[in-house]
Amino acid sequence: MRLVKLGFISYVDDLVVASDIVITKPGGLITSEVLARGTPIIAIDPIPGQEEWNSDVICGTGAGLQIRMPELVPPAVHMLLENPQRLAEMRNYAQQVGHPRAAFAIADIVLADLAKHPKSGSEA
Numbered sequence: 001m002r003l004v005k006l007g008f009i010s011y012v013d014d015l016v017v018a019s020d021i022v023i024t025k026p027g028g029l030i031t032s033e034v035l036a037r038g039t040p041i042i043a044i045d046p047i048p049g050q051e052e053w054n055s056d057v058i059c060g061t062g063a064g065l066q067i068r069m070p071e072l073v074p075p076a077v078h079m080l081l082e083n084p085q086r087l088a089e090m091r092n093y094a095q096q097v098g099h100p101r102a103a104f105a106i107a108d109i110v111l112a113d114l115a116k117h118p119k120s121g122s123e124a
Contacts, residue, residue, distance in 0.1 A: 012033070013033065013037070017039075019039055021041070021077060021080060022040070023042045023073060024043065025043070025044055025051060026044075026055045028050055031043075031054040031058065032098075034098075035063060035094050038091055038094045039091065040063055040091055041063060041065075041094070042067060043058050043064060043067070044067055044070055045067070045068050046066065061096070062093035063093040063096075064094065
């Protein structure tokens, strides 16, 4: 196995799609983007608040693992790669919890609500 550290890149989505597992801090955007692609996550050392909550979703739904000590990431990756059934289950759960068209669904709800309750002129 060969790991490559990348700096800023503009093709994160391409890498997520090509990955068996994404190892990341569980920030809001990366968590939602990775789950939308149905890719399992290893969430590393979440900070209190949103990252912990994201890790709770990842782990609680079976879409990934949370590891607080970075030195335990390599054994976890090896365990998953040596257990393709477990990795496939995590991918299935990630696909179930991910919402790839969430922004469109929200926009549809907002637009439908606006259509039901139109405002006139200065009230809008």
